[in-house]
Amino acid sequence: MREDPFLARLGINVPYEWWPAAALLKSFEAGGFGWVQIPAPPASVLRSPRESLEHASAVCAALDTTGLDVVVHGPGVLTAGARDDDRAFEGLLSYAAEAGARAVVYHGRNFPDAPDGEDLALAETRSLARRAALAERLGVTIAVENLAPVFPGPERLGHTPMLLRTLCRRISSPALGLCLDLGHAHVVAESRRAEIRDLIEPVLDSVVLFHLHDNLGARRSGSSRPDLDPLRLDLHLPPGEGTLPWTTIAPSLRAHRAPLILEIHPPHRPDPTALFESTAGLLSTPAPSAAVS
Numbered sequence: 001m002r003e004d005p006f007l008a009r010l011g012i013n014v015p016y017e018w019w020p021a022a023a024l025l026k027s028f029e030a031g032g033f034g035w036v037q038i039p040a041p042p043a044s045v046l047r048s049p050r051e052s053l054e055h056a057s058a059v060c061a062a063l064d065t066t067g068l069d070v071v072v073h074g075p076g077v078l079t080a081g082a083r084d085d086d087r088a089f090e091g092l093l094s095y096a097a098e099a100g101a102r103a104v105v106y107h108g109r110n111f112p113d114a115p116d117g118e119d120l121a122l123a124e125t126r127s128l129a130r131r132a133a134l135a136e137r138l139g140v141t142i143a144v145e146n147l148a149p150v151f152p153g154p155e156r157l158g159h160t161p162m163l164l165r166t167l168c169r170r171i172s173s174p175a176l177g178l179c180l181d182l183g184h185a186h187v188v189a190e191s192r193r194a195e196i197r198d199l200i201e202p203v204l205d206s207v208v209l210f211h212l213h214d215n216l217g218a219r220r221s222g223s224s225r226p227d228l229d230p231l232r233l234d235l236h237l238p239p240g241e242g243t244l245p246w247t248t249i250a251p252s253l254r255a256h257r258a259p260l261i262l263e264i265h266p267p268h269r270p271d272p273t274a275l276f277e278s279t280a281g282l283l284s285t286p287a288p289s290a291a292v293s
Helices: 005-009 022-031 049-063 083-099 115-138 161-171 182-191 196-206 246-255 272-283
Strands: 010-013 035-039 069-073 103-107 141-145 176-181 207-212 260-262
Touching: 005 010, 005 272, 010 069, 010 272, 022 049, 022 272, 035 049, 035 260, 049 083, 069 083, 083 103, 083 115, 103 176, 103 207, 115 141, 115 161, 115 176, 141 161, 141 207, 161 176, 161 196, 176 182, 176 196, 182 196, 182 207, 196 207, 196 246, 246 272
Parallel strands: 010 035, 010 260, 035 069, 069 103, 103 141, 141 176, 176 207, 207 260
Antiparallel strands: none
């Protein structure tokens, strides 16, 4: 199964606050994964060149025991356009380059759909244009991730993938693209009573990275399980454990070239081999004949 070139693009995340020790990384590689996503240290470390370099060097040493390709996920609260956060963002790019990462993930347009959100969005656009120029020099790609509400609540600008595609197109840098999070898109699509393909198909030309995980959508039917939080939307379950229509979107994923990183929360993740094999089998399942490939 691992000989399929598509499967070489599958990766897995190191959960937040977990250290990417060599033994953990080797277990990912032994399980079949070719990519790994590392959580960046907090912004306070990224703003300190000495501490950031020390941290990145240790990560790099662990990674050197494997052949894994690397993505770094920036701090979730990082906001381009804020003075201190801009310093941390530049530190994040330098950190990624030192660790040998191909890309960094950034939560884009994480603002309310309100007048003050427009001002924040303008500052973010200007900041990302400057950070993208630095990323080009460092050989790192900034992957702007679409978001979703963790619990039921109002939408934010970053919940719309097409808006993020417009942001990337406006800046027009080869070092800037989308991280299309399919679990997040599933929640948002169901909350809008739309098809997930309507959110993802129009932006595929700007995608440089995918995040894969499952959930129960917007949970409009009140669906619940005793092992899950009864209200949480962003559950980060293994693919196939929720209601995301994987066989419908699998052809688009297989036809693409971007890496596919599994983001599975620790309480729900099986061992790496089982997770790799179940995901590979799910994404290799032919779509129903009525689906658009």
